[in-house]
Amino acid sequence: MPDTLLPDGILTPARPDPAHVPAAPASAALARPRARRAGMAGRRFLSPLLIVLAWQAASSAGLISPQTLASPWQIGRTALALSADGTLGRNLLVSLGRAGAGFALAFAAGVVLALISGLSRLGEDVVDAPMQMLRTLPALALVPLFILWFGIGEVPKVALVALGGVFPIYLNLFKGIRSVDPKLLEMARTLRLGRRDTIRHVVLPGALPDLLVGLRLSVGISWLMLVVAEQVNASSGIGHMMMDAQDFLRTDIIMVGLLVYALLGLGSDQGVRWLERHLLRWQPPSPGYRA
Amino acid sequence: MSAPASGGMPATVLVRGLERRFGNTTVLDRLDLSVGAGEFVALLGRSGSGKTTLLRTLTGLDPVQTGEVRVPAAQAVVFQESRLLPWKRVWENVALGLEGADARGRAEVALEEVGLGHRLAAWPLTLSGGEAQRAGIARALVREPSFLMLDEPFASLDALTRLRMQDMVGALWRRHRCAVLLVTHDVDEALLLADRAVVLDKGRIRASFPIALPRPRRHADPDFARLRAALLDALDVRAVDQAA
Ligand SMILES: Nc1ncnc2c1ncn2[C@@H]1O[C@H](COP(=O)(O)OP(=O)(O)OP(=O)(O)O)[C@@H](O)[C@H]1O
């Protein structure tokens, strides 16, 4: 079944062509994995496609009212219209700015705090206890307090994103620093590496995989925080666009906002994955289990 | 009871009355040992007799509780596992902490010497066990130690690779002429490589066998067999050996 989705030519059986006989086995061997991958990708997209088609059919037949859920076709047209008149771009920029600023703050603060408490016992005593207490607070419950403190401008939104994102970074990097292989630390001592060089060559690279795990979690939480911050009170941003649409029963605009959030989440996750592949290229690829 | 350096060589390593306790158990009990300049000493002893403990004290990983330990500053150690940093390429591992000009060039020369010239830029996790161990030896040699410690460096390798590595270590030692302390369970390995074999038991060096066989050494040599029997006897595994 998935074979029908393949790009033309890849699985076409080689025509008996005497001129190309010697080359055929090699090219077939090269093409097969690619064809397999394309086939798997095709299979993965098949069922979402069917769902969207069914949804469109139900909308067209009048089974789903547009006030409940706009049709895929309508959502697509609205997305184009919002892009064309600049509404989408303007709000997207605002949202990206908030998320970017909040996440950057979270990353910087998380890394600095983890270095302080990870690399010195005194630092641990000073920094770790308050961090462990703060992390048990549900960040979202701080919204009312943040509005009282920071008003309703950009500050509380950025602060909320930063607060949500800082803990995964801190906790994972701290754990990474503390769990560096003691045998490698001993090795560094026998090579007479100083403290600075040991931290630079052994401790920090050893903690990097954990930092990247924290980074991925942090990025996910940052988007979550952004959604909440923009829906509670905002006069711009994707979340605001969606809340506005709610007043006019415009489910198509709400769906466009959801789609944008999803794409942002997906894109940033891909970014972190790329970073992992690049920074951890010393790790042999682990194929994992796939049936 | 004393374990003098063979010949009249000046001692590079001198240990006097070294004691090491873990709680109530005494692992090293007033241990004496000396290794002459350029001398190759094999350290044998049953599992748990304290060989690694002695090595860790000599490299400075463990403190000297009681006794006197004199080792040269120019020393290097190779552990049973290679302990390479997985996030640094092979040559970077070897060059780690090197001072002076052209650390990379010197690291590459050392790697060529152990036969890893074709794997300079490889990631350590892609090396075979024998290759990783050779990289560890290159990392030690590039520091030009006057005292080299090896803690069962070939224990986890297959028999064939182990023979090759023994040859290589012998050749490297002849070229570099550093004092060597090789911890091993393998009596044949000691007889192939060392000038002297010492046996650690109940916290002390209980026996010291000079091995005056001509090099290159052969298992078929009758003197080899005689020394082998004597060493196994000292290790008290003769009975087990015959029963097997
Ligand atoms: N940190 C430690 N705390 C408590 N006991 C220890 C410690 N390190 C070593 N020992 C004990 O000291 C004894 C000697 O250990 P060591 O590792 O030196 O033996 P070994 O001769 O190297 O043995 P093997 O041939 O199996 O490697 C063992 O009984 C061990 O349990």
Ligand SMILES: [Mg+2]
């Ligand atoms: Mg040991």
